[in-house]
Amino acid sequence: WKDYQKTAMICGIPLPKGMREAERLPEPIFTPSTKAETGDHDENISCAAMARLVGEARTGQVQDVSLRIYQKGASYAAQRGILLADTKFEFGLLEDRLLLIDEVLTPDSSRFWPADQYQVGCSPASFDKQYLRDYLVDSGWKVTDPPPVLPAEVVANTRQRYLEALERLTGKGLES
Incomplete structure (x- = not known):
């Protein structure tokens, strides 16, 4: 959102002007x-910059796989009352084979918004x-800075949000 506010672009991709937060x-x-x-924060780059690093064919492959996984995840989440606002995937290579690595579609790597509370123009x-x-x-x-000690209330509220995602997405609680 901050990048869009500055440039009306994300990773060099022009977006419609006049968009509002969470649109x-x-x-x-x-x-x-x-x-x-x-x-440090990961650095957003353009597809052209990615192609210079890994080649156009690999960039196209990663883009295709990423969008297909996102669309399947978004469809699954929508059926359960959740909007998958965005997510990140990490890829690696093993003997020239593309591998999806690390976590996928978790509360640590994705933004999950309750569909019934979604409103354009405010932080969801x-x-x-x-x-x-x-x-x-x-x-x-x-x-x-060194990591701070988190108040118990912040830990409990974060945990509750993760459990809510688990229950909505799987239909099961942590104890199941």
């Missing part, structure tokens, strides 16, 4: 990034790590 894009987009050093309620991120920003913590 759905006309269609899903592929937004590559590079892995940052510990303590979520079942993901955004609550914790907001707390850390509001507290003044910087990623270069």
